[in-house]
Amino acid sequence: MPKTELKIATRKSPLAVWQTEEVARRVKALFPDVQITLVKMTTQGDVMLDTPLAKVGGKGLFVKELETALMDGTADIAVHSMKDVPMELPEGLELPVVLDREDPHDAFVSNQYSCLEDLPENARVGTSSLRRQSQLRARFPGFQVLDLRGNVNTRLSKLDNGVYDAILLASAGLKRLGFGERITRVLDADESLPAIGQGAIGIECRANDPEVMELISPLNDPDTLVRVTAERAFNARLNGGCQVPIGGYAVLREDGSLYMRGLVGEPDGSLVHRASLEGPQEQAAEIGVALAEQLLREGADRILRDLGLNPVQPPSGD
Numbered sequence: 123m124p125k126t127e128l129k130i131a132t133r134k135s136p137l138a139v140w141q142t143e144e145v146a147r148r149v150k151a152l153f154p155d156v157q158i159t160l161v162k163m164t165t166q167g168d169v170m171l172d173t174p175l176a177k178v179g180g181k182g183l184f185v186k187e188l189e190t191a192l193m194d195g196t197a198d199i200a201v202h203s204m205k206d207v208p209m210e211l212p213e214g215l216e217l218p219v220v221l222d223r224e225d226p227h228d229a230f231v232s233n234q235y236s237c238l239e240d241l242p243e244n245a246r247v248g249t250s251s252l253r254r255q256s257q258l259r260a261r262f263p264g265f266q267v268l269d270l271r272g273n274v275n276t277r278l279s280k281l282d283n284g285v286y287d288a289i290l291l292a293s294a295g296l297k298r299l300g301f302g303e304r305i306t307r308v309l310d311a312d313e314s315l316p317a318i319g320q321g322a323i324g325i326e327c328r329a330n331d332p333e334v335m336e337l338i339s340p341l342n343d344p345d346t347l348v349r350v351t352a353e354r355a356f357n358a359r360l361n362g363g364c365q366v367p368i369g370g371y372a373v374l375r376e377d378g379s380l381y382m383r384g385l386v387g388e389p390d391g392s393l394v395h396r397a398s399l400e401g402p403q404e405q406a407a408e409i410g411v412a413l414a415e416q417l418l419r420e421g422a423d424r425i426l427r428d429l430g431l432n433p434v435q436p437p438s439g440d
């Protein structure tokens with residue numbers, strides 16, 4: 123018997139709610155009789171909005187409470203930005219569905235300057251991510267990189283209030299919330315290599331729940347799933363979290379092969395290790411792991427160790 127009710131856990135931020143409503147719209151379009159309820163929750167990451175992300179630490183800051191709701195039955199599925207989902211899921215949960223990817227690139231937003239090159243030498247640039255900071259400082263060592271947290275609307279008002287000359291944030295969030303016209307310039311992957319999973323929405327659920335699977339599996343985009351699989355395998359091998367400047371971005375070529383670029387940098391941009399690898403998309407996870415190991419050999423292991431992380435451990439084997 124098909125399921126008649128679907129409870130969806132989400133964070134309360136405007137972007138999270140937009141993403142969850144998008145999932146609800148798509149399920150509703152395929153199964154008009156299903157009654158959908160949003161379960162809006164506050165996560166630890168939403169509470170500590172004034173602390174720089176890199177200092178908050180911990181994994182799964184934006185997902186843990188949603189996972190608890192899945193495990194205790196308060197919700198049937200949880201909708202996440204893939205960028206925020208830790209590499210290892212709790213026992214009993216799975217993440218089988220990833221929606222088609224929105225623009226995965228970072229955006230340059232400024233009210234006075236048209237691109238990074240136009241900024242003054244000591245420009246004040248706001249960003250919440252060490253990955254963006256590292257790549258930015260590598261090219262423009264004079265920039266003052268200032269922390270920028272809060273939801274998308276808050277970040278734009280901080281720019282408008284003159285706190286920064288420019289800010290960097292994900293294009294996807296801006297576009298989804300209708301702020302696409304605020305994007306002064308999209309940074310291509312060579313200028314700012316995107317984060318693992320950036321621009322992709324994932325659906326987490328209880329393992330072995332066929333009724334729920336029936337409702338959500340048609341939403342899966344196989345191309346996005348294979349790209350995100352490579353990126354997450356890369357990140358898992360590096361044992362990366364928010365405290366490390368790591369970028370990882372996979373694309374599919376026209377012939378179906380997968381091409382992935384990765385980087386590990388010093389937060390201050392004094393060193394950025396980059397590598398790329400290409401192979402059959404059927405080996406997405408293996409390509410991600412091999413790319414990570416190449417970077418570790420080329421010196422990324424030293425950066426990760428200095429940051430107090432422990433990347434050199436046996437491969438997890440999956």
Ligand SMILES: NCc1[nH]cc(CCC(=O)O)c1CC(=O)O
Pocket residue numbers: 203204205206290291292294295319320321322323
């Ligand atoms: N770290 C917060 C976060 N998680 C997902 C997005 C954007 C949307 C996406 O990548 O899907 C953002 C905001 C940002 O990085 O500017």
